[in-house]
Amino acid sequence: MSSEYSYDEEGQFFPFFVLTLTSLVTLPLTWTVLSPSKDPDANAKRGKAASAFEAEHGITEVKSQRLAQRRKMRRVKRTLFIIVGWAIMGLMAYLIVVTKTITPKLWNPYDILEIPDSSSEKEIKSKYRRLSLKYHPDKVKIDESKNETMEILNARYVEITKAYQALTDEDVRNNYIQYGHPDGKQSMSFGIALPKFIISDGNGKYVVLFYTLVLGVLLPYLVGSWWYGIQRSSKEGVLIESANNLFREYKEDLDESGIVTALSTAKEYKLLLKGDKTDSGLAKVESKISDIVPAAEKAKLEELDDSVRRKALALLWAYLGRVDLDDDALNKAKFQVGPIAQSLIRSFTAISLAYGNAAPIIASYIANQHIVQAMLPKSSPLLQLPFFTPAVVAAVDGDSKIHATVQQFMDIPETQRRQLVTGKGLLSDDQYTKAMSVAREIPHLRVAKAFFKVPGERFITPSSLVSLVVKGRVIPPGSENIPAIDPLDLEDMDPAEDDLEAITGRKKKVKGADGRWVAVEEKIVNPTLTTAPYFARDHLPKWFVFLTDAKSGKVAVPPFPFTQFEEDIFDAESKPTFNMQTFKAQFAAPPQPGNYTFAMHLICDSYVGLDTKMEVTLVVEEASKAAQMAAEDEISDPEEDSIAGQMTALRGGQVKRSPVTAESDDESGTDEEEDDTSDTNTDTEDES
Incomplete structure (x- = not known):
C-alpha cells in the first residue's frame, strides 16, 4: 500500500487550519486579559483628598512612571496581539463561509453507468454495450468544444469497463464490496492544509526556512528565556545575584541607614544605570546630597570603587532626601530607584x-x-503630610528631641494646631486644609485587644494549633466622635461544629442591629492606596503581625501579612466607619506548659510612626489540668448579667439568673414568667 500527499489546491481546508491554530493561542490570551486581576494594587482606589492633592500638585515624573506601570499591568502588548488574533480568526471564518466546499465522491458503478441501483443484469449489459460503443477508443470522436482529450475519453472508457465488471464479475465485485473499489485496497492520501502554491514553483525552500526559524530558533529561544527568567529571579522578584549580594551584606546590627547602603549592591541598578548613565552626573548628585547623608553612611559611600553602585547609592539618598537634582535625566533615575x-x-x-x-x-x-514615603531615616513622620517641610516640622517639634507623630500632631486642638503650622515661611490656610484632609485618610490601625485561643477549646495545651487573634479599628489621625467599643465586638465567636461554611471561612459571625450574632457571607475590603506622592508606583498598604522574645531578641512567631479587611473602613463619603476588624495568625504552641510573654508588633509597611508594640502573654496548660478545669467550669454556669453570661446565652448555653432578675421574676407571677421563658427560648432558637 503506497502513500501520497495532496495539497489544498482549492483553498477549502487552509482556513480551518489557520483558524484552529490561531484560536489555540488567542482564546487563552483573551481570558488572561479579560479575567479580573488578582493583584490588590490593581483593584484599590486612592483616597479622595490624596487623589485631589496629587492631581493638582503631583510630580510629573512620578505620574508618568505610574502611568507606564499601569499600562504594563494592563498588558498592552498582549491586548494588541489578541486584537490581531481575533482579526485573523474573523477573516478565516469569512473564508470558510464563502469558499465552496468540494466533497469527494465515492466510487459508485451505478453512477458511472448512469443506471439506477435497482437495474437488472439485462439492463446493466444493455447500458454497458451502448456506452462501450460510444466511448470505445476506436470509435470515439473528440469534441474540442468541450475541451475533451483522448486521455480523458480513454479514462472514461476504463471506468465504464470497471463499473460493468464490478456488477457482473464475481472477483471484481468482491473487491468492490470489501474495499469500495474494483481494484481492491487503494493507497492512502494525506491532505495538507496548505495551498499548493506555497510549496511549488521553487517556494519549498522558503517553507523549510520558515519552519527552521520557528521550531529550531524562535521556540527554543522563548522556552529558554522563560526558564532562565525563572531560575535567575527569587520568589520576591529580585535577581538571584542581587539576593546573594544582600545576603553578604546582612549584619545583626543593621539599622535603616545601613539597609539603604546594602540595597545599592543589587544588580538591578547595574541594568538601570548601564552605559553612559553610569558616570554621568555622579559628582553633581554627590554634591547635592552631601548634607543629608548620615556620617557613617557617607564614609561608606566615599569608599566605594564601583561607580555603578556609588551612583545607585547616591540616587537612593537623593530620593530619600527629596533632593532636586536640577537635571531631568538624573531626576528620572532618582524616582526609578x-x-x-x-x-x-x-x-x-x-x-x-x-x-x-x-x-x-x-x-x-x-x-x-521610608522608601515608600521618600523620607530620610530618623526623620519626622510629619513629612508624610503634603506641603510639610523641615521648617514646618521644626515649628511643631519645638525644643523636643523626639519627633511628633502624625497622630500626636492631629490630637492637638484644632486652633492650636493651625497656629503652629500656618504663617510666614510655613503653610498657607489652603495648604493646611489640604494637608489635614490627607491626614484624616491615613488608615491608622489601632489595636483594641490581642489574645490567644485554640478554636473550639477553652484552654491552650502544649503543641496545639494556637490562633493569635488581634482586634482593632482603623481610626485615622484627627478622627472625632469615636464611638465606644462594644464588648461583644472583642469576642471571637467559634462556628458551630456542623457549620461547614463558617469553619471553612466562607461566612462569619457578625452582630446584627438587634445585638444578636448572625452569619453573613465573607467579604473582602481593600484599603485605599498609600498616599505617597514621591513613590513611582501605586502601592497598597500591608500590615504585618509577629511576636518576638524580648529576652533573646529573636522572632518567636514569623510575620503574618494582612492586606485586606473584613469590614468597610470608610463609607461612601470617605468618613471612617470605626468597624472592628479581626486578624488571625496561627502557629504551634510551645511543647511545654507555662506562661510565655512576647512582644507583639503590628507594623504597616507604608506609613511612618503608626506602628504598635504591646506585651502579650500565652498561657499553656497541661493537658490533664486543662481537662480538669474545663470540667469544673461546666459545673458552674456564668451569671446572665456578665459578658460571659451574655456570650453563653447567645450560644444557647445555660446561665445563672442574677439575684435582681430572680427577685423580679418571683414577683411577676406564673403567667408572666412563662412568657419570659418563651421569649428566651425563641431568641436562642433564632441564634442557633
Whole structure:
C-alpha cells in the first residue's frame, strides 16, 4: 500500500487550519486579559483628598512612571496581539463561509453507468454495450468544444469497463464490496492544509526556512528565556545575584541607614544605570546630597570603587532626601530607584527571617516605610503630610528631641494646631486644609485587644494549633466622635461544629442591629492606596503581625501579612466607619506548659510612626489540668448579667439568673414568667 500527499489546491481546508491554530493561542490570551486581576494594587482606589492633592500638585515624573506601570499591568502588548488574533480568526471564518466546499465522491458503478441501483443484469449489459460503443477508443470522436482529450475519453472508457465488471464479475465485485473499489485496497492520501502554491514553483525552500526559524530558533529561544527568567529571579522578584549580594551584606546590627547602603549592591541598578548613565552626573548628585547623608553612611559611600553602585547609592539618598537634582535625566533615575529598592527590601526581609533576629526584620519594615514615603531615616513622620517641610516640622517639634507623630500632631486642638503650622515661611490656610484632609485618610490601625485561643477549646495545651487573634479599628489621625467599643465586638465567636461554611471561612459571625450574632457571607475590603506622592508606583498598604522574645531578641512567631479587611473602613463619603476588624495568625504552641510573654508588633509597611508594640502573654496548660478545669467550669454556669453570661446565652448555653432578675421574676407571677421563658427560648432558637 503506497502513500501520497495532496495539497489544498482549492483553498477549502487552509482556513480551518489557520483558524484552529490561531484560536489555540488567542482564546487563552483573551481570558488572561479579560479575567479580573488578582493583584490588590490593581483593584484599590486612592483616597479622595490624596487623589485631589496629587492631581493638582503631583510630580510629573512620578505620574508618568505610574502611568507606564499601569499600562504594563494592563498588558498592552498582549491586548494588541489578541486584537490581531481575533482579526485573523474573523477573516478565516469569512473564508470558510464563502469558499465552496468540494466533497469527494465515492466510487459508485451505478453512477458511472448512469443506471439506477435497482437495474437488472439485462439492463446493466444493455447500458454497458451502448456506452462501450460510444466511448470505445476506436470509435470515439473528440469534441474540442468541450475541451475533451483522448486521455480523458480513454479514462472514461476504463471506468465504464470497471463499473460493468464490478456488477457482473464475481472477483471484481468482491473487491468492490470489501474495499469500495474494483481494484481492491487503494493507497492512502494525506491532505495538507496548505495551498499548493506555497510549496511549488521553487517556494519549498522558503517553507523549510520558515519552519527552521520557528521550531529550531524562535521556540527554543522563548522556552529558554522563560526558564532562565525563572531560575535567575527569587520568589520576591529580585535577581538571584542581587539576593546573594544582600545576603553578604546582612549584619545583626543593621539599622535603616545601613539597609539603604546594602540595597545599592543589587544588580538591578547595574541594568538601570548601564552605559553612559553610569558616570554621568555622579559628582553633581554627590554634591547635592552631601548634607543629608548620615556620617557613617557617607564614609561608606566615599569608599566605594564601583561607580555603578556609588551612583545607585547616591540616587537612593537623593530620593530619600527629596533632593532636586536640577537635571531631568538624573531626576528620572532618582524616582526609578525607589520601586527597585522596595522590592529589594522584601528580599532582605526574607533573609533576615532566616536568621530569626528581630532587630534587622523591624529595621527592614521601617526602611520600607521610608522608601515608600521618600523620607530620610530618623526623620519626622510629619513629612508624610503634603506641603510639610523641615521648617514646618521644626515649628511643631519645638525644643523636643523626639519627633511628633502624625497622630500626636492631629490630637492637638484644632486652633492650636493651625497656629503652629500656618504663617510666614510655613503653610498657607489652603495648604493646611489640604494637608489635614490627607491626614484624616491615613488608615491608622489601632489595636483594641490581642489574645490567644485554640478554636473550639477553652484552654491552650502544649503543641496545639494556637490562633493569635488581634482586634482593632482603623481610626485615622484627627478622627472625632469615636464611638465606644462594644464588648461583644472583642469576642471571637467559634462556628458551630456542623457549620461547614463558617469553619471553612466562607461566612462569619457578625452582630446584627438587634445585638444578636448572625452569619453573613465573607467579604473582602481593600484599603485605599498609600498616599505617597514621591513613590513611582501605586502601592497598597500591608500590615504585618509577629511576636518576638524580648529576652533573646529573636522572632518567636514569623510575620503574618494582612492586606485586606473584613469590614468597610470608610463609607461612601470617605468618613471612617470605626468597624472592628479581626486578624488571625496561627502557629504551634510551645511543647511545654507555662506562661510565655512576647512582644507583639503590628507594623504597616507604608506609613511612618503608626506602628504598635504591646506585651502579650500565652498561657499553656497541661493537658490533664486543662481537662480538669474545663470540667469544673461546666459545673458552674456564668451569671446572665456578665459578658460571659451574655456570650453563653447567645450560644444557647445555660446561665445563672442574677439575684435582681430572680427577685423580679418571683414577683411577676406564673403567667408572666412563662412568657419570659418563651421569649428566651425563641431568641436562642433564632441564634442557633
